[in-house]
Amino acid sequence: TQLLEQSPQFLxxxxxxxxxxxxxxxxxxxxxxxxxxxxGEGPVLLVTVVTGGEVKxxxxxxxxxxxxxxxxxxxxxxAQPGDxxxxxxxxxxxxxxxxxxxxxxxxLKVLA
Amino acid sequence: xxxxxxTPRYLIKxxxxxxxxxxxxxxxxxxxxxxxxxPGQGLQFLFEYFSETQRNKGNxxxxxxxxxxxxxRSEMNVSTLELGDSALYLCxxxxxxxxxxxxxxxxxxxxxxx
Numbered sequence: 001t002q003l004l005e006q007s008p009q010f011l012x013x014x015x016x017x018x019x020x021x022x023x024x025x026x027x028x029x030x031x032x033x034x035x036x037x038x039x040g041e042g043p044v045l046l047v048t049v050v051t052g053g054e055v056k057x058x059x060x061x062x063x064x065x066x067x068x069x070x071x072x073x074x075x076x077x078x079a080q081p082g083d084x085x086x087x088x089x090x091x092x093x094x095x096x097x098x099x100x101x102x103x104x105x106x107x108l109k110v111l112a
Numbered sequence: 113x114x115x116x117x118x119t120p121r122y123l124i125k126x127x128x129x130x131x132x133x134x135x136x137x138x139x140x141x142x143x144x145x146x147x148x149x150x151p152g153q154g155l156q157f158l159f160e161y162f163s164e165t166q167r168n169k170g171n172x173x174x175x176x177x178x179x180x181x182x183x184x185r186s187e188m189n190v191s192t193l194e195l196g197d198s199a200l201y202l203c204x205x206x207x208x209x210x211x212x213x214x215x216x217x218x219x220x221x222x223x224x225x226x
Contacts, residue, residue, distance in 0.1 A: 031213070041219050092213060103154070
């Protein structure tokens with residue numbers, strides 16, 4: 001069974017602090033996505049990474065795909081209250097299936 | 113353009129009943145996937161439909177079924193409801209043929225089984 005473990009599970013920080021969320025697996029993925037979900041809504045896609053070692057930036061968010069395509073990280077610089085939400089990583093297995101495996105989630109709260 | 117819509121948004125049922133949830137994908141998207149989200153298990157894949165055919169299936173019992181219509185709209189059905197079926201059911205649509213499979217989620221249907 002392919003699993004994606006995220007850490008930490010919960011994170012409460014002050015506005016302006018930096019943080020990193022990790023997404024780890026023993027399996028290789030052909031691509032990996034990060035989503036943010038707010039209460040009462042569905043997840044919203046933030047980024048897709050496909051190449052081992054790839055780094056993508058989205059304003060204050062930096063995403064990295066591990067060299068072996070088994071792990072990923074999300075770094076937020078100078079967090080703001082608007083960053084509050086549930087962050088989910090999702091990996092697409094190399095078998096070519098369209099079935100995405102979602103991570104366990106990291107619930108972030110940024111205090112003003 | 114309009115996003116993914118799901119109806120109803122909230123539903124309360126009792127054990128043993130059945131329920132049908134509906135999902136309308138983004139115009140032009142031909143693939144629809146369904147997920148179950150619970151606090152304990154997170155987001156779990158139920159099944160995916162493309163061109164009215166089930167293309168992938170997750171590890172859920174046969175009580176969970178779905179279908180897709182020629183206009184790409186999809187329905188999922190849960191029969192003989194159990195308390196553990198209480199969850200947020202999300203559907204996601206994808207424009208087929210892309211090199212990167214980007215999913216766009218609807219707001220979900222929150223099902224409560226009493």
